[in-house]
Amino acid sequence: MTFEGAALIPERLLRDLAPQVLGAVIRRFRDFDAAEDAVQEALVAASLQWPREGVPHNPRGWLIQVASRRMTDHIRSESARRRRETVMGLEVARTSVSTAVEAAPQQDDTLVLLFMCCHPALTPASAIALTLRSVGGLTTAQIAHAFLVPEATMAQRISRAKQTIKSSGVRFELPSAADRTERLAAVLHVLYLIFNEGYTASGGPELRRADLSHEAIRLARIVHRLQPDNTEAAGLLALMLLTDARRLARTSAEGELISLVHQDRELWDKHQIAEGVALLSDTLSKGAAGPYQLQAAIAAVHDEATRSEDTDWPQILALYDLLKRMSANPMIALNHAIAAAMVHGAREGLELLDALDSDPRLADHHRLDAVRAHLLELAGERDTAIRHYRAAAAKTANLPERNYLMMQAARLSSGHM
Amino acid sequence: MKYILMMNTMRAGHGVPDWPNKDLQAHVAFMKSFGKQLRDSGELVAAEGLAFPDQARLVRAGKDGMPITDGVFPEGKEFLAGYWIVDVETPERAYAIAAMASAAPGPGGAPLNMPIEVRPVMSGPPPEML
Numbered sequence: 108m109t110f111e112g113a114a115l116i117p118e119r120l121l122r123d124l125a126p127q128v129l130g131a132v133i134r135r136f137r138d139f140d141a142a143e144d145a146v147q148e149a150l151v152a153a154s155l156q157w158p159r160e161g162v163p164h165n166p167r168g169w170l171i172q173v174a175s176r177r178m179t180d181h182i183r184s185e186s187a188r189r190r191r192e193t194v195m196g197l198e199v200a201r202t203s204v205s206t207a208v209e210a211a212p213q214q215d216d217t218l219v220l221l222f223m224c225c226h227p228a229l230t231p232a233s234a235i236a237l238t239l240r241s242v243g244g245l246t247t248a249q250i251a252h253a254f255l256v257p258e259a260t261m262a263q264r265i266s267r268a269k270q271t272i273k274s275s276g277v278r279f280e281l282p283s284a285a286d287r288t289e290r291l292a293a294v295l296h297v298l299y300l301i302f303n304e305g306y307t308a309s310g311g312p313e314l315r316r317a318d319l320s321h322e323a324i325r326l327a328r329i330v331h332r333l334q335p336d337n338t339e340a341a342g343l344l345a346l347m348l349l350t351d352a353r354r355l356a357r358t359s360a361e362g363e364l365i366s367l368v369h370q371d372r373e374l375w376d377k378h379q380i381a382e383g384v385a386l387l388s389d390t391l392s393k394g395a396a397g398p399y400q401l402q403a404a405i406a407a408v409h410d411e412a413t414r415s416e417d418t419d420w421p422q423i424l425a426l427y428d429l430l431k432r433m434s435a436n437p438m439i440a441l442n443h444a445i446a447a448a449m450v451h452g453a454r455e456g457l458e459l460l461d462a463l464d465s466d467p468r469l470a471d472h473h474r475l476d477a478v479r480a481h482l483l484e485l486a487g488e489r490d491t492a493i494r495h496y497r498a499a500a501a502k503t504a505n506l507p508e509r510n511y512l513m514m515q516a517a518r519l520s521s522g523h524m
Numbered sequence: 525m526k527y528i529l530m531m532n533t534m535r536a537g538h539g540v541p542d543w544p545n546k547d548l549q550a551h552v553a554f555m556k557s558f559g560k561q562l563r564d565s566g567e568l569v570a571a572e573g574l575a576f577p578d579q580a581r582l583v584r585a586g587k588d589g590m591p592i593t594d595g596v597f598p599e600g601k602e603f604l605a606g607y608w609i610v611d612v613e614t615p616e617r618a619y620a621i622a623a624m625a626s627a628a629p630g631p632g633g634a635p636l637n638m639p640i641e642v643r644p645v646m647s648g649p650p651p652e653m654l
Contacts (some may be wrong), residue, residue, distance in 0.1 A: 230613050233566075255526075255647070256569050256611050264566030504525065504648030 117157045120166060121150055122325075125244025128170040130216020133279050136178050139223065140269045143241055145177035146170070150244060215281060217242060218333045221326075222282055222290050224268075225297040228275040233268035234297045235304070240265055242329075243322050253319050254304070294330065295343050295399065298323050302347050306354070320351050341390040342400030348383035349406035352376040364511045368415045380410045401430045420449040437468050441478050453486035473502035477512060484519065493519045526569060526611050526645035527618035529625060533638050534605040536577045536597035543631050550629045558625060562610060567621070573606035609645060618642050 125146065132142040149170045163169040224238040236254075239245045251261035282290045305319025327344040334340050356370035387403050390396075396404070405426045412418040427443040440463055448456025460479050469475045480495035493516045500512035541548070562568035580603060582594040597603075608625070612618050622640040630636040 232611075232613060254611070259563060260566050260568050260611070262566075263564055267566055504644045504646055506646040509646065 117154065117162060120162065121153055121157075121170075122244035124167050124170055125150060126217040126220050126242045127167060128174060129241055130220060130279075131171050132174045132178060134216075135175065136182075137279070138178075139279065140273055141178060141181050142174070143269060145174040145181065147240070147246065148177050149174035151246065215333070217329055219279060219281055221294045221330065223272060223277055223279065225290075225294040226272060226275065226277055227290075227293055228271050228277075229268055231297065231300055233264055233271070234293075235301055236261060236264050237268040237272075238297055238326070239301065239322065243326060245322070291330075291334065291337060291340070295327075295339060298327050298330070299343060299399075301326070302351075306350065320347070320354070323347060324351065336393075338390045338393050339397040339399045341386055342397060342403050345383045345387040345390065346399050346403035346406055348379050348386070349403055349410050352379040352383065352410060358507075362507060364507050366511075367409060370415075372413065372415075375410065380407075383407065384411070396429070398430060398434050401426050401433070405430075418449075420446060424450045437463060437466050437472075438474065440466075441469075441474055445478060445482070448482050448485060453482045456482045457486065471502060473499040473508075473512075476502065480512075480515065484515075489519050525613075525615070525618075526609055526647045527615070528643055528645055529608045529610065529618070529622045530641040530643070531605045531607065531625065531638060532602045532641060533636075534574075534577050534603040535599070536601045536603065537599040539576060539578070547629065547631050547633060550633055554628050558628070559608075561624075562608065562621065567610045567612055567617075569609040569611050571606070571608040574604055577601075577603040615642075615644075 128149065129142060129146045132146055133139055136142055152173055153166070153170060157163070157166075220242050221238065224241050225234045229237065236250055239250045239253075240247065247262050247265060248258050250265075251258040254261065281287070302320050302323035305321070305323060324344070324347045327340070327347055331337075331340045331344045352375050353367075353370065355376070356372065356374035357365055359365055383403065384407050387400065387407055390400055391404070405423055408419050408422050408426070424443070424446040427439065427446045430439050431443050440459075444456045444459035444463070447459055457479065460475065460482065463469055463475060476495045476499035480492045480499060483492035483495060496512050496516035496519070500509050500516065503509050503512065543551070559568070559571055562571070577597060580595075580597070582597075583591045584594075586592045608621070610618060610621055612621070619642060622642045626638050626640050627635040628638070
């Protein structure tokens with residue numbers, strides 16, 4: 108199953124409309140949980156009906172009307188259960204259906220929804236699932252498929268996320284100006300996680316998890332369009348475009364990982380690189396660069412090298428220097444050490460790694476061993492490199508990466524440097 | 525991250541446990557409600573219980589590639605009784621779930637405190653490689 112299958116146009120249209128429709132229905136009925144279910148049902152109804160009968164003249168109005176009818180049914184059955192609410196409930200429902208359809212599109216609704224779905228009260232996994240369903244307009248089955256869990260499990264995860272939103276008392280409105288920067292950072296982080304999830308090759312080629320990356324890019328485009336002055340939103344979109352551009356070159360036909368050095372750069376998506384670079388240049392001219400812009404800039408330097416040996420490592424090292432000052436993320440420190448090794452030699456990189464040995468966040472992490480093995484190999488220390496490749500292989504929880512690391516060790520053992 | 529929780533409690537030569545009906549019922553009820561709890565929390569990926577060890581066969585390929593099966597196992601050899609695969613935020617959460625399963629009630633309603641082997645499933649994301 109792909110997110111954008113044969114019925115390409117209706118599905119794309121539906122998914123673009125999903126957050127707008129949901130926003131309108133929430134505004135009328137003031138019940139995020141039930142409105143979210145009602146909109147899902149409306150989307151499913153449309154995906155069955157539109158390919159057969161054609162897209163209605165006003166698709167957004169159609170969806171709002173169908174979802175609102177579902178809401179009316181919902182309120183009616185709820186009311187039957189709680190008799191005292193019958194009269195009031197039906198009245199709300201009746202007035203709402205007519206006004207909802209006429210309501211003007213609320214541009215900001217998509218953004219409000221994103222803030223809601225990426226609320227700090229939620230765990231990352233819940234925020235990801237809820238964002239994909241409520242803002243991305245994906246079905247629970249599609250999300251479950253992408254994360255390789257049963258549909259019932261994903262349905263529960265989403266339902267619990269909605270309960271958490273409900274009990275945390277979040278209102279359907281934009282966060283206050285004071286909170287907005289921080290909350291937007293949380294939104295960007297969730298989109299970043301969705302992208303990474305899709306960028307992994309862990310599930311095998313037939314699983315098409317790439318769709319998650321494309322969905323993350325689509326959502327990042329929406330955020331960038333709604334917040335054009337937020338340079339980190341632009342930076343994240345650029346980072347995704349510049350990284351995803353290398354997708355085809357990143358795995359072999361057998362699904363094995365190919366390191367940047369050995370990738371066939373002819374396979375890189377030139378248009379996507381051009382778009383990412385243009386976006387990034389435009390953003391960098393607006394002032395101080397944040398972490399996403401710096402990571403995008405590093406990706407751009409890699410993308411602009413026609414051959415691996417043409418890579419401008421001093422430039423990459425300078426960018427990692429900046430990034431390291433901004434973020435305490437140990438993965439950045441590891442990449443910084445690699446860049447230092449490429450500029451000043453493997454010894455210098457290895458010395459930087461020694462300083463990371465005491466970091467508890469890296470204590471059991473395979474990546475420290477993997478990077479050390481790589482730099483030891485560059486330094487010509489074959490036996491120690493083999494040992495660290497093996498240690499890294501034993502620690503990673505990703506199958507293609509374990510294969511890759513084991514093969515690095517085997518390659519060195521058999522004498523091919 | 526996904527983890528598999530393996531319950532290695534079956535022994536060859538031992539059949540259906542010889543517990544009073546009440547205790548057996550309590551154990552089965554516990555396992556059912558434990559499974560439901562994991563489904564409701566949105567963490568369950570898969571769970572299966574396995575047949576008793578007398579139905580287990582060890583299979584090897586012969587010279588012609590045809591299966592050679594081996595059946596009766598030495599008394600006391602441990603077998604997998606069942607497993608759960610969960611998708612959780614932290615290893616600590618996987619351990620907490622395993623501890624719940626471990627404390628399933630046995631004879632007299634006392635917790636069995638059986639050993640549950642917890643291991644990551646190879647489903648983690650690879651990092652960006654340079």
